Amino acid sequence: MSDQPSDTCDTAPQADQPLVIFTPSGKRGRVAPGTSVLAAARQLGVDLDSVCGGRGICSKCQVTPSYGEFAKHGLTVRADALSEWNAVEQRYDDKRGLPTGRRLGCQACVSGDVVLDVPPESQVHRQVIRKSADTRPMVMDPATRLYFVEVAEPDMHEPSGDFERLAQALAQQWEVTGVTADPTLLAKLQKQLRKGNWQVTVAVYRDHTGAAPRILDIWPGLHEQGLYGLAIDLGSTTIAAHLTDLETGEVKAASGLMNPQIRFGEDLMSRVSYVMMNPGGEAELTAVVRTALADLAKALATEAGIDAALIVETTIVCNPVMHHLLLGIDPTELGQAPFALAVSEALSLPATDLDLVSINPRARTYLLPCIAGHVGADAAAVALATAPETSDDLMLVIDVGTNAEILLGDKSRVLACSSPTGPAFEGAQISSGQRAAPGAIERVEIDPVTKEPRFRVIGIDLWSDHADFAAAVAQTGVTGICGSGIIEAVAEMRMAGLVDPSGLIGSAAQTDTQRSEPEGRTHSYLIHDGTVVGGPRITVTQGDIRAIQLAKSALYAGARLLMDERGADRVDRVVLAGAFGAHISPKHAMVLGMIPDAPLANVSSAGNAAGTGARMALCSIAARAQIEAGVRNITKVETAIAPRFQEHFVAANAIPHATDPFPELLSVVTLPAVSFNAGGGDGASGGRRRRRR
């Protein structure tokens, strides 16, 4: 066979040997004439991919040679610097096409000085291009990789199992030693080997733990349909997943669905209560969430048009209660001091252990580690994505949900806690509150002079004072107010003088507007009256303000507690994570006193950082090792027992800022457009914020 793997040349490089320079890495060195480009890359430690092992069939090792004068390198590359285009390359080009100027690295041999460009798709550890700037770069380093091997045929005189000969081929051709396999893989092994005429591609899972590598699947010949993974962000309310190409890191499909456990309780503690009241009830909760994951995986494969059996890995991030309920563990201990997790370390499991039966039957699942009883794998994923431990300046990371997870740190030390903000920030326990959905008020402004409000609703690109707004909103109506809307409303009310520092809404007389209406023994503020079109009256009540005050005090107190532990009285940067964090207005958050003061330009959103962390762990075993080590180094702070937390909580009750704290900065604040199962409409609208005064 002419397409046998090329041997690397073991002789020491000599000065008269050809010089090879690889770009973009800049790696260079001399190799013996006749060395293949692939072998040269391996000798010089250049990241050049190959699945077929140099047999000229996978084309993963493509390079682009450059010819001519390279003054920078003091080099002339002659037209015959590489061996001639050969029959294997011609065969590949005829069959599948090679881009102009490209050569197969396993076929082209070096005969003179040459400059070779390795295109991104030929790099094993290619970097994944990502939209969000506030998360660390992601390099492909997946646990599961494809290997094309030629397996020795059985020999009656030297009897050995087909599996043992496959294992031998992996060891000899790829230095993958000691592989194991499940019975279901052994059951399909013999047919695939014979179908491929003893040439097969295997998917081998080998993680960072040193456990024996496992063959997850086998295909006859060269497998070209790729491998996929699923990064799952399992929230209390929604389950979101990214179907990701394990070779490129590309997201092929993303989707979400409601967590079906909601029928056992909207919030986590009510689900814990359900289990406490119904012993063994965790089995029901476990079953429904597992079914949902399997369904979601199947739906994503269909959406992306791939065979679900090509999904060989999943990673999961979630809070501790969801973590336990997914694993089938009674979460009761998480509902009471000392909030003991059953298990905190990262787990690597067969996906079937979680009844993820819709994907490859031998797929693996990786659950990120939990940090503490209230600070889960979701917070660990946020830490992985935002990397506070690599920050030069002091960074506060807040992931707001029913619980807020808070990280504070820099290169020297990272601390973490969670704070029981309750569901007010998600629009729950608010009189006109609702989940972020079309029709919900997500932005509010109140004119400080006229005290008149204007607002925007999710799904409509106009403010409510626009002439076309009524027509635009006719379909959904204005149905309520979501988390980001209530925050803006309360902050704007404070800035407009409708609310005093203690949070009390003034009467119409006190506030000089008829929108302040008596309600019970206090007042409420009318944002929108939809009764003329049969819609609701949307008001902010005194109770709403109290709920927001409690929630923001808890959040602020958690951040302050970490600052105390750290001995810091200010932070340099604030990163808001999570769907809610992507939609919250930093200015209003600061007016409210939700977050410690920081230069407004240094407040940013990391988008769905938990989801990003899940995807990083999916694409990189180095990332898994990183977060496992990182979690061990995080100082855990328990808010429930810290006396200073109570002090901070009480002190934070007031709404300090009567005016816009940083008016000069408002025009430059632009929240990045990150959205996924979003906490409120189109984040890009932030760029169109009105400049006031």
Added chain:
Amino acid sequence: MSDQPSDTCDTAPQADQPLVIFTPSGKRGRVAPGTSVLAAARQLGVDLDSVCGGRGICSKCQVTPSYGEFAKHGLTVRADALSEWNAVEQRYDDKRGLPTGRRLGCQACVSGDVVLDVPPESQVHRQVIRKSADTRPMVMDPATRLYFVEVAEPDMHEPSGDFERLAQALAQQWEVTGVTADPTLLAKLQKQLRKGNWQVTVAVYRDHTGAAPRILDIWPGLHEQGLYGLAIDLGSTTIAAHLTDLETGEVKAASGLMNPQIRFGEDLMSRVSYVMMNPGGEAELTAVVRTALADLAKALATEAGIDAALIVETTIVCNPVMHHLLLGIDPTELGQAPFALAVSEALSLPATDLDLVSINPRARTYLLPCIAGHVGADAAAVALATAPETSDDLMLVIDVGTNAEILLGDKSRVLACSSPTGPAFEGAQISSGQRAAPGAIERVEIDPVTKEPRFRVIGIDLWSDHADFAAAVAQTGVTGICGSGIIEAVAEMRMAGLVDPSGLIGSAAQTDTQRSEPEGRTHSYLIHDGTVVGGPRITVTQGDIRAIQLAKSALYAGARLLMDERGADRVDRVVLAGAFGAHISPKHAMVLGMIPDAPLANVSSAGNAAGTGARMALCSIAARAQIEAGVRNITKVETAIAPRFQEHFVAANAIPHATDPFPELLSVVTLPAVSFNAGGGDGASGGRRRRRR
């Protein structure tokens, strides 16, 4: 707590320190005064058990001190050589009773020179007493052991999972590091820890492969119900299993059932054919055999009166076709050259992978390695039990079934092959043949003068010429002739001159007896006419003799082929393994030319050696390592392609011995009474063999 683990003393021994002598090991040394006996045992490398880690609650470390003069050791042991009987010992004695003279090794401390006897039940690596002399000794060294640990309680200030604290306790208290656990274990962890007030017993599986240890189960407090394992001998016809105590090696229950695959084909090749004719049909065969194993496990637990969840390990031995069918692998490749196994190495699996759902849900299964496509894990188990690789003289081991597995070797080298004897030796394809069951003729003698036969049937302790025989046999009747019966019949016919060397039965005139009856173009010999009581006429036909000739030629040719390979023209010892081997008469086998000539006293039975091997692998990870290495060192010889096999086969067709080959030895041959799902009645009857002439 007064029953905390004792610390070992780290100071170097000094001449004035007390001398401690342990029996039966003879190990001795000086220890610091006040050292506990358990600590002293550990310092001196004495095998003294402890599950509770020296807390005085498990009583596994009992010793018997001896007092007085020990001239042999030059030692006087004073009455105060050990510390006084303490409160912990008193508590244990009150609660459960300590045998007179015994002390708890973890409580009694050394204060003067002392001699201490370690009773067998206090040894970790206790030797298992076994009946069969022809198998190697068995030492307890199981993969799964119990550990009693005290786990740190959760601490909000240092949050960590309960599992992580348990793992830490195992590492600190037992040096068991890096444990893992399945989600189902994690799900029960928290309740057991709290129920046991942070004292629990865990069963940890740690085998010889270096894989991370796994916690298989957890119990609150000290678990005293033991751990069990199941050694399964999965035959084509019968499935036999021994329920074994994993602490003592004691067999608690043994039972067998028919392999339900029989309905897809009596012999293996017809089952392979079934799969070939019905693609995907292996799934049916797999399902029925897995169900049978699960049922058998459950039945054995019930019989032994133990909770089936205490069965935490199983080992399985079987031939390659059963091996593949159990694993769900299509056995087609095993039915045709080159007889490629899908996998030959030993496999360690979750028992649930084989649907063994009736035992502990986290139980492990170990399948012994196969040797070659025709020489399975059953042959490996025979090799493990009979240990030819440790033999000084040249040893031939034959396991007779539908295929005969043959091992030949000694310390220098071991060879193996299988030979297609067909089912004649099991009574199939014989005109009056039947499986070994009550009513079957199992022993035959023919008077060389009168040519009259007498016989015995399975289940009846009398020869057929005894006056009470007719009455004794009335219940079952004489129904047919089993494997050992037909072998004796043919050999006796040859010795009585009824059959010539070519295997031809003479006519009544030639043989001088009316029992030679014309049948077709040849003759048959009448052994028993049961027609008067409505039973069958049992004859040996010319066809029967041809079938036995074919089978014995194949067996002999296989043995000769190995002898050729080895360059040997004789063997020193012959060991017959298997149920059939336990019942075959060595003399008759040699008359027939089934086995190569050897001194008759050196022909013995190893009983159900395959089952013994399975039990050894169950009780000892060293045995697993031993057979895995052993199998690699065995030279595999393929009979199907060896021209010399054909030559030997043809040459072996004749029945050489016209007379008893070793008459002087007959009185001393006593087949050991080994029987389990036996190939024919009570093996002890061999001792009552009539001395002739």
